[in-house]
Amino acid sequence: xxxxxxxxxxxxxAEATARAMWARDRAAQALGIEIVRVAPGRxxxxxxxxxxxxxxxxxxxxxxxxSLADTAxxxxxxxxxxxxxxxxxxxxxxxxxxxxxxxxAAAVERALSGRTGVYDVTVRVGRRTIALFRGxxxxxxxxxxxxxxxxxx
Amino acid sequence: xxxxxxxxxxxxxAEATARAMWARDRAAQALGIEIVRVAPGRxxxxxxxxxxxxxxxxxxxxxxxxSLADTAxxxxxxxxxxxxxxxxxxxxxxxxxxxxxxxxAAAVERALSGRTGVYDVTVRVGRRTIALFRGxxxxxxxxxxxxxxxxxx
Amino acid sequence: xxxxxxxxxxxxxAEATARAMWARDRAAQALGIEIVRVAPGRxxxxxxxxxxxxxxxxxxxxxxxxSLADTAxxxxxxxxxxxxxxxxxxxxxxxxxxxxxxxxAAAVERALSGRTGVYDVTVRVGRRTIALFRGxxxxxxxxxxxxxxxxxx
Amino acid sequence: xxxxxxxxxxxxxAEATARAMWARDRAAQALGIEIVRVAPGRxxxxxxxxxxxxxxxxxxxxxxxxSLADTAxxxxxxxxxxxxxxxxxxxxxxxxxxxxxxxxAAAVERALSGRTGVYDVTVRVGRRTIALFRGxxxxxxxxxxxxxxxxxx
Numbered sequence: 292x293x294x295x296x297x298x299x300x301x302x303x304x305a306e307a308t309a310r311a312m313w314a315r316d317r318a319a320q321a322l323g324i325e326i327v328r329v330a331p332g333r334x335x336x337x338x339x340x341x342x343x344x345x346x347x348x349x350x351x352x353x354x355x356x357x358s359l360a361d362t363a364x365x366x367x368x369x370x371x372x373x374x375x376x377x378x379x380x381x382x383x384x385x386x387x388x389x390x391x392x393x394x395x396a397a398a399v400e401r402a403l404s405g406r407t408g409v410y411d412v413t414v415r416v417g418r419r420t421i422a423l424f425r426g427x428x429x430x431x432x433x434x435x436x437x438x439x440x441x442x443x444x
Numbered sequence: 445x446x447x448x449x450x451x452x453x454x455x456x457x458a459e460a461t462a463r464a465m466w467a468r469d470r471a472a473q474a475l476g477i478e479i480v481r482v483a484p485g486r487x488x489x490x491x492x493x494x495x496x497x498x499x500x501x502x503x504x505x506x507x508x509x510x511s512l513a514d515t516a517x518x519x520x521x522x523x524x525x526x527x528x529x530x531x532x533x534x535x536x537x538x539x540x541x542x543x544x545x546x547x548x549a550a551a552v553e554r555a556l557s558g559r560t561g562v563y564d565v566t567v568r569v570g571r572r573t574i575a576l577f578r579g580x581x582x583x584x585x586x587x588x589x590x591x592x593x594x595x596x597x
Numbered sequence: 598x599x600x601x602x603x604x605x606x607x608x609x610x611a612e613a614t615a616r617a618m619w620a621r622d623r624a625a626q627a628l629g630i631e632i633v634r635v636a637p638g639r640x641x642x643x644x645x646x647x648x649x650x651x652x653x654x655x656x657x658x659x660x661x662x663x664s665l666a667d668t669a670x671x672x673x674x675x676x677x678x679x680x681x682x683x684x685x686x687x688x689x690x691x692x693x694x695x696x697x698x699x700x701x702a703a704a705v706e707r708a709l710s711g712r713t714g715v716y717d718v719t720v721r722v723g724r725r726t727i728a729l730f731r732g733x734x735x736x737x738x739x740x741x742x743x744x745x746x747x748x749x750x
Numbered sequence: 751x752x753x754x755x756x757x758x759x760x761x762x763x764a765e766a767t768a769r770a771m772w773a774r775d776r777a778a779q780a781l782g783i784e785i786v787r788v789a790p791g792r793x794x795x796x797x798x799x800x801x802x803x804x805x806x807x808x809x810x811x812x813x814x815x816x817s818l819a820d821t822a823x824x825x826x827x828x829x830x831x832x833x834x835x836x837x838x839x840x841x842x843x844x845x846x847x848x849x850x851x852x853x854x855a856a857a858v859e860r861a862l863s864g865r866t867g868v869y870d871v872t873v874r875v876g877r878r879t880i881a882l883f884r885g886x887x888x889x890x891x892x893x894x895x896x897x898x899x900x901x902x903x
Contacts, residue, residue: 318505321496343474346518348591352471353530354514358507365499365506377506378713379536379685379733381840383868383886384529385861401872402844402879407684409842409882411870413860420861423868425884427685427842531866532838532886534687536715536733538708554719555691555726560837562689562729564717566707573708576715578731580689580838624811627802649780652824658777659836660820664813671805671812683812685842690835744807 301331305370309334311436312369319362322355326366332400332410334366339393350387351394357382359396360412360424367398367410368428369435378407378429384422392416396424406430454484458523462487464589465522472515475508479519485553485563487519492546503540504547510535512549513565513577520551520563521581522588531560531582537575545569549577559583607637611676615640617742618675625668628661632672638706638716640672645699656693657700663688665702666718666730673704673716674734675741684713684735690728698722702730712736760790764829768793770895771828778821781814785825791859791869793825798852809846810853816841818855819871819883826857826869827887828894837866837888843881851875855883865889 309329313319319326319336322344327335338359340351361380368375388394398412412424462482466472472479472489475497480488491512493504514533521528541547551565565577615635619625625632625642628650633641644665646657667686674681694700704718718730768788772778778785778795781803786794797818799810820839827834847853857871871883 312499316499316505317496318499318508322507343470346465346469346471352469352511352514353518353533354475354507354511355471357510357514357533358505361505361507361510377537379534380506380510381532381534381687381884383532383861383884385863385866385868401882402842404844404879407844409844420863423860423884425840425842425882534731534840536708536731538710538713538715554729555689557691557726560691562691573710576707576731578687578689578729618805622805622811623802624805624814628813649776652771652775652777658775658817658820659824659839660781660813660817661777663816663820663839664811667811667813667816683843685840686812686816687838687840689838 298331304372305329305331308369308372308435309366312366318358322358324359324362329366329370331370332367332403334363334370334398336363336366336396337393340388340390342390345390349390351389353384356384356388356394356414356422357424359394360414360422361426363396363398363412364410364424364426364428367400368408368426372435373430374433374435375408375428375430378427380424380426382422382424385420388416388421394421451484457525458482458484461522461525461588462519465519475511477512477515482519482523484523485520485556487516487523487551489516489519489549490546493541493543495543498543502543504542506537509537509541509547509567509575510577512547513567513575514579516549516551516565517563517577517579517581520553521561521579525588526583527586527588527591528561528581528583531580533577533579535575535577538573541569541574547574604637610678611635611637614675614678614741615672618672624664628664630665630668635672635676637676638673638709640669640676640704642669642672642702643699646694646696648696651696655696657695659690662690662694662700662720662728663730665700666720666728667732669702669704669718670716670730670732670734673706674714674732678741679736680739680741680744681714681734681736684733686730686732688728688730691726694722694727700727757790763831764788764790767828767831767894768825771825777817781817783818783821788825788829790829791826791862793822793829793857794854795822795825796852796854799847799849801849804849808849810848812843815843815847815853815873815881816883818853819873819881820885822855822857822871823869823883823885823887826859827867827885831894832889833892833894834867834887834889837886839883839885841881841883844879847875847880853880
């Protein structure tokens with residue numbers, strides 16, 4: 292019998308929180324975003340660039356690249372099951388993404404102290420970097436899973 | 445007969461460019477964004493927070509608030525009919541927006557020299573400020589209307 | 598006898614707070630920064646680009662342009678005599694400044710709700726825009742003047 | 751006799767460029783900044799918080815923390831001996847630094863394509879993170895060492 296790894300409770304909490312968020316996250320669902328995996332302070336999300344996501348030059352609208360990055364950020368900073376919101380975000384657009392390509396956004400925690408955290412998200416298509424995103428999070432009152440239950444009532 | 449105002453040619457160009465961009469801007473159309481008006485270096489865009497735009501707490505997904513601001517920025521920095529793209533954007537989220545509310549994003553040019561410009565976008569619901577956005581633009585080769593015609597072929 | 602303007606108490610508080618901050622602000626003093634004027638939510642500061650402020654190409658070090666902007670921001674967001682610190686700042690560098698030129702940084706409040714505020718600072722030499730700065734402030738416990746007295750003991 | 755490592759020419763160029771920049775970088779010298787080491791796309795710089803670097807609350811002026819980070823960024827993005835300047839910077843202040851403490855700023859390249867690059871700088875005192883900085887670089891004409899020689903004439 293294997294002993295559970297020391298962080299298995301934290302991992303289980305991260306996964307349960309992500310599932311609870313996802314069930315009610317209509318915006319991410321409508322964008323076709325998939326939460327591939329989460330871990331404490333981390334998340335990986337993907338999104339295919341659909342025909343209704345491009346602008347007149349057939350490249351993905353920057354706002355939707357941002358939306359994917361922001362979603363990965365949101366799932367990463369809520370993995371502790373404590374309600375956390377975005378206070379500010381910065382994005383550098385490096386390369387365009389085309390219709391039909393699949394974007395992958397990987398979020399990692401860079402700092403967390405008191406109520407605020409900083410998360411870096413790298414958005415790629417294969418090995419090509421599309422955008423670098425940095426988000427500042429702010430923890431508010433309440434727990435994610437409890438809040439979602441209340442909102443559902 | 446009234447003489448045209450000195451800036452009427454610039455205004456006409458801004459409006460023609462916006463119409464051409466809009467006709468092919470599937471992303472903005474899919475989000476229900478409306479370009480209310482443009483002027484050289486300026487744009488006003490609105491978007492209603494739909495049911496598929498909210499997260500688990502019934503507030504508008506930050507990525508979609510960003511998408512509206514980014515759209516106003518794009519229309520403002522392309523009003524001279526010269527292809528201009530977003531190099532980087534920063535957004536501060538100040539207050540949440542709820543389902544059913546209509547967001548208005550007003551973009552103004554703060555600086556333009558050489559190939560780069562800086563635009564400020566204020567996103568409001570009525571008199572409540574939802575977010576402050578600042579975008580840096582970079583002018584690339586070509587003209588907006590010509591490029592759209594080529595892309596359409 | 599003239600009646601005081603409705604905001605004269607706020608103006609007097611802003612000026613008293615700035616004087617108290619300045620008396621102990623060794624960093625701003627060492628940089629030769631001058632606080633030209635303050636008003637509630639606003640500040641104007643100047644700094645001459647000295648010989649020891651330039652880099653190898655004889656243009657002002659970006660960090661010192663930032664320092665001037667950050668100082669104007671700090672004085673603007675503390676005009677209410679409530680301890681307020683910088684949470685994050687963003688700066689776009691638009692044009693270089695040369696040795697011997699005098700930079701003027703004008704800070705204005707763009708938003709203030711709860712503990713956080715957003716301030717825009719424009720740094721100019723004459724009519725040339727050198728940099729655009731945006732700072733996010735966070736109010737902490739205590740009053741500026743009382744804190745300075747305690748620190749002085 | 752040991753064969754040189756494949757990247758030894760790039761490393762030698764990085765070091766020569768840093769020495770040339772430093773010799774004329776009066777601003778960094780005046781701040782007591784030390785360039786501890788460079789490598790292609792990387793730099794480590796330190797600065798002690800002096801008495802003339804603190805504000806009224808005896809903590810290091812944010813502008814000077816920024817100046818250190820910006821210096822590490824400048825040395826990192828110029829390690830290829832091609833003139834490169836800061837286009838925009840963003841800094842999140844996480845913890846205060848006190849008089850007498852030594853700040854270490856480590857800059858790493860996150861992306862570089864065409865004329866633009868993105869660099870992340872982490873500023874620490876020991877294991878405490880003081881600030882996270884992200885800078886966007888823009889390559890202009892000319893070489894660093896040649897430009898410095900011209901400026902010196």
